[in-house]
Amino acid sequence: MTVTFEVTVTYALSIREPKGFIKNQMKHPHLQLSPEVARALDLGSPIVALESTVITHGLPNPQNLQLARDMEKQVKDSGATPATIALLDGTIRVGLSDPELVRLSDSNSVLKVSHRDFATAIVKKMNGGTTVAGTMFASLLAGIKVFATGGIGGVHKESPFDISTDLRALAEIPMIVVCAGAKAILDLPATLEYLETMGVPVVGYQTDEFPAFYSRESGLGVSARLDSPKEIADFAKAHWGLGMKSGVLVANPIPETESISKSEMEPIIAKASAEAIAQGIHGQALTPFLLSRISELTEGKSLKANLALLLNNARLAAEIAGETSTKKKIRKI
Secondary structure: OOOOEEEEEEEEOOOOOOOOOOOOHHHOOOEEEOHHHHHHHHHOOOEEEEOOHHHHHHOOOOHHHHHHHHHHHHHHHOOOEEEEEEEEOOEEEEOOOHHHHHHHHHOOOOEEEOHHHHHHHHHOOOOEEEOHHHHHHHHHHHOOOEEEOOOEOOEEOOOOOOEOHHHHHHHHOOOEEEEOOEOOOEOHHHHHHHHHHOOOOEEEEOOOEOOEOOEOOOOOEOOEEEOOHHHHHHHHHHHHHOOOOOOEEEEOOOOHHHOOOHHHHHHHHHHHHHHHHHHOOOHHHHHHHHHHHHHHHOOOHHHHHHHHHHHHHHHHHHHHHHHOEEEEEEEEO
């Protein structure tokens, strides 16, 4: 009698476990993995981390819930497990169920969580949406190495001393972060200078130019151009294999069909920025104000672009995550 069976063998990239990685995440008192994420980690399957401030502070309900669902679906359709990260009742949650996404999108009192805010949320048992930096920190604890976001924070035009913690996180946490550049409201040259000083590679995906969030062009260069997800995975492996500790920032231009030209966006951003200064808006309130005001001034065009680039980044991140491990089926008779 002939018996046929299949064995799946996983060949994972040889990337050192970063400092802070927890081998048995389920025992960490403040970290809880969803069953899907825990299984994917055990199997070495592709996983993509997703932030939650876009749900809690970026969009109104019900658009925020629809975006969260669409982001997860895009990751799944591209062959990876989505891990939306947030805090619920003071617990860092890595991977959310649909009812938990609904709860997060409906919540009226949600903390915006970056590095300094985790302890506050934990002690006060609060719900929280994680920023880019906060999501990177939680991903480090869980052992997830690929993250998709819209645009990173950076150096603000309104005040050169207003520098996002996202940049520090990129300098200190070894993971691949896929974005559409830094948010266009920022001082892009200063942001890139900071990243260069901190030794963070800025990789242009199929482009030599750093994208400007809503726009494909900024007039600024990247430190390297790579043209495939495999090249990006190999680049990260080489970077960390040398002992480098920083993240790898992947700048993925917004799709051409949804792009808004730099010349169209610049006066709108300048107007919104001037209004923020006049109203004394600063700190964590600044970015949400600017993005909301720009959406009003563009009559929703910028919001449509924002949604398109988020989904585009989720797809690319899933493809990169797929290249961090290769599964081959071996048929034996």
